[in-house]
Amino acid sequence: xxxxxxxxxxxxxxxxxxxxxxxxxxxxxxxxxxxxxxxxxxxxxxxxxxxxxxxxxxxxxxxxxxxxxxxxxxxxxxxxxxxxxxxxxxxxxxxxxxxxxxxxxxxxxxxxxxxxxxxxxxxxxxxxxxxxxxxxxxxxxxxxxxxxxxxxxxxxxxxxxxxxxxxxxxxxxxxxxxxxxxxxxxxxxxxxxxxxxxxxxxxxxxxxxxxxxxxxxxxxxxxxxxxxxxxxxxxxxxxxxxxxxxxxxxxxxxxxxxxxxxxxxxxxxxxxxxxxxxxxxxx
Amino acid sequence: xxxxxxxxxxxxxxxxxxxxxxxxxxxxxxxxxxxxxxxxxxxxxxxxxxxxxxxxxxxxxxxxxxxxxxxxxxxxxxxxxxxxxxxxxxxxxxxxxxxxxxxxxxxxxxxxxxxxxxxxxxxxxxxxxxxxxxxxxxxxxxxxxxxxxxxxxxxxxxxxxxxxxxxxxxxxxxxxxxxxxxxxxxxxxxxxxxxxxxxxxxxxxxxxxxxxxxxxxxxxxxxxxxxxxxxxxxxxxxxxxxxxxxxxxxxxxxxxxxxxxxxxxxxxxxxxxxxxxxxxxx
Ligand SMILES: Nc1ncnc2c1ncn2[C@@H]1O[C@H](COP(=O)(O)OP(=O)(O)OP(=O)(O)O)[C@@H](O)[C@H]1O
Ligand SMILES: [Mg+2]
Numbered sequence: 001x002x003x004x005x006x007x008x009x010x011x012x013x014x015x016x017x018x019x020x021x022x023x024x025x026x027x028x029x030x031x032x033x034x035x036x037x038x039x040x041x042x043x044x045x046x047x048x049x050x051x052x053x054x055x056x057x058x059x060x061x062x063x064x065x066x067x068x069x070x071x072x073x074x075x076x077x078x079x080x081x082x083x084x085x086x087x088x089x090x091x092x093x094x095x096x097x098x099x100x101x102x103x104x105x106x107x108x109x110x111x112x113x114x115x116x117x118x119x120x121x122x123x124x125x126x127x128x129x130x131x132x133x134x135x136x137x138x139x140x141x142x143x144x145x146x147x148x149x150x151x152x153x154x155x156x157x158x159x160x161x162x163x164x165x166x167x168x169x170x171x172x173x174x175x176x177x178x179x180x181x182x183x184x185x186x187x188x189x190x191x192x193x194x195x196x197x198x199x200x201x202x203x204x205x206x207x208x209x210x211x212x213x214x215x216x217x218x219x220x221x222x223x224x225x226x227x228x229x230x231x232x233x234x235x236x237x238x239x240x241x242x243x244x245x246x247x248x249x250x251x252x253x254x255x256x257x258x259x260x261x262x263x264x265x266x267x268x269x270x271x272x273x274x275x276x277x278x279x280x281x282x283x
Numbered sequence: 284x285x286x287x288x289x290x291x292x293x294x295x296x297x298x299x300x301x302x303x304x305x306x307x308x309x310x311x312x313x314x315x316x317x318x319x320x321x322x323x324x325x326x327x328x329x330x331x332x333x334x335x336x337x338x339x340x341x342x343x344x345x346x347x348x349x350x351x352x353x354x355x356x357x358x359x360x361x362x363x364x365x366x367x368x369x370x371x372x373x374x375x376x377x378x379x380x381x382x383x384x385x386x387x388x389x390x391x392x393x394x395x396x397x398x399x400x401x402x403x404x405x406x407x408x409x410x411x412x413x414x415x416x417x418x419x420x421x422x423x424x425x426x427x428x429x430x431x432x433x434x435x436x437x438x439x440x441x442x443x444x445x446x447x448x449x450x451x452x453x454x455x456x457x458x459x460x461x462x463x464x465x466x467x468x469x470x471x472x473x474x475x476x477x478x479x480x481x482x483x484x485x486x487x488x489x490x491x492x493x494x495x496x497x498x499x500x501x502x503x504x505x506x507x508x509x510x511x512x513x514x515x516x517x518x519x520x521x522x523x524x525x526x527x528x529x530x531x532x533x534x535x536x537x538x539x540x541x542x543x544x545x546x547x548x549x550x551x552x553x554x555x556x557x558x559x560x561x562x563x564x565x
Binding site for chain 1: 405
């Protein structure tokens with residue numbers, strides 16, 4: 001067992017090293033060795049930067065290499081890397097929270113009421129077929145360049161994903177379990193709280209993981225189109241200076257933010273769904 | 284309708300007290316029609332019977348004859364198409380739960396996200412009983428179910444028999460006076476089934492709930508019941524009514540050796556066989 005685990009780790013590290021080495025020196029080496037026509041453009045540091053440059057940009061943007069010192073550097077730039085990350089993270093979080101809360105609420109209500117489901121069904125389908133990203137300029141027009149428009153964009157992308165899953169999950173609740181709860185004395189509300197919600201939770205969580213990524217995408221796109229602060233804004237600025245390494249820094253920061261959010265959702269999921277075999281705490 | 288009360292007979296106590304046992308469930312001219320793809324389909328037709336205080340009545344009939352349908356109408360889970368059902372002189376209203384009635388399902392309906400303990404304590408919990416007052420009752424119910432080591436386990440870690448014991452205790456902990464059971468042991472193997480019969484007989488002989496027990500298993504009906512109501516094949520009609528005068532306490536294995544068991548078995552088997560043949564001829 002430990003044998004195969006170390007083998008997996010070995011290959012993971014090996015792939016990382018190869019990618020980094022090719023990224024760092026691949027372009028120079030191929031220029032020296034290959035005829036000009038065969039040099040892969042994709043490795044050109046002008047477009048994709050290279051690890052050493054990215055690391056330097058990270059130190060500079062992150063205020064680790066500033067002669068004035070960390071604090072002065074942070075205060076001198078109102079869209080420094082840390083503040084930008086914080087703003088993007090915060091807007092992602094609120095958009096995700098509002099989007100999933102309202103998606104869950106709407107999914108439960110329509111899932112429990114055949115009448116409402118039939119009334120709203122066509123509207124939901126119609127609204128859902130609008131590509132959400134197409135609405136971003138409109139959202140910014142309405143809510144301005146500040147945080148609110150980013151939260152609204154994230155809300156838009158999160159809501160429908162969570163809504164549809166909650167709706168399906170609510171529909172899939174075992175009718176006999178509901179009858180059993182009733183016969184044991186549960187009121188309509190108690191049935192919702194103690195049977196429908198726990199039972200639909202697996203479906204809800206299946207949508208929350210993609211929803212986190214969607215929220216992040218929504219916020220970044222919002223920041224591309226119009227923002228004062230945030231990682232998306234940082235990327236757009238770097239693009240304006242054709243600075244690939246700064247873009248890469250922003251992309252890596254987003255990657256870590258995404259991983260952290262996914263870990264948070266996943267650990268909540270494995271706690272709340274610990275009664276399901278795949279989330280059983282391993283011995 | 285009731286045989287002469289012998290020693291240990293179900294109604295002995297009531298008769299000793301000189302009172303005629305009170306009718307707990309009265310079903311009168313019950314009918315149920317379903318609309319199956321436009322066509323009307325009669326599932327239950329003009330069924331009448333009564334269950335008295337402390338009786339253990341088995342509702343026996345071939346598969347698909349409408350046993351579950353009848354039981355669900357008695358429980359108020361399903362609207363009826365005709366007739367009346369009275370529980371303690373009150374007409375059963377669909378959708379309204381009677382707290383004196385407990386129901387055990389044919390299918391496994393445990394809550395998989397709750398532990399054994401939480402499943403058994405469900406009814407007390409939603410009734411608002413504080414945790415401290417629940418704990419003792421739940422613990423003794425867990426013990427009665429023979430699941431002491433499994434209080435914190437989730438249902439998926441249990442065998443079918445253990446799960447059905449949890450389901451039984453989840454209902455019994457609320458101390459229902461009337462117990463409706465829909466083939467609760469139908470999915471179990473013979474050995475586990477006999478153990479469950481033993482458990483149920485012990486509980487019933489101690490507490491003497493009024494029981495209406497649905498089954499298609501003649502042996503099971505004879506082992507448990509004081510009376511057997513035999514239904515005809517589809518549409519479900521009342522065919523015959525038998526008293527099972529096997530003395531109690533009964534042992535689910537030893538009971539099969541008694542003369543009464545053998546006599547009733549071959550007698551009812553004959554009638555049941557005719558109904559099964561009618562089912563197949565359909
Ligand atoms: N909701 C429904 N709609 C249409 N037909 C139904 C419905 N529920 C039951 N039936 C039909 O009514 C008849 C009686 O069904 P029921 O479930 O009561 O049988 P049962 O005696 O409990 O059988 P089993 O022993 O197999 O559980 C069956 O023929 C079934 O197909
Ligand atoms: Mg049935």
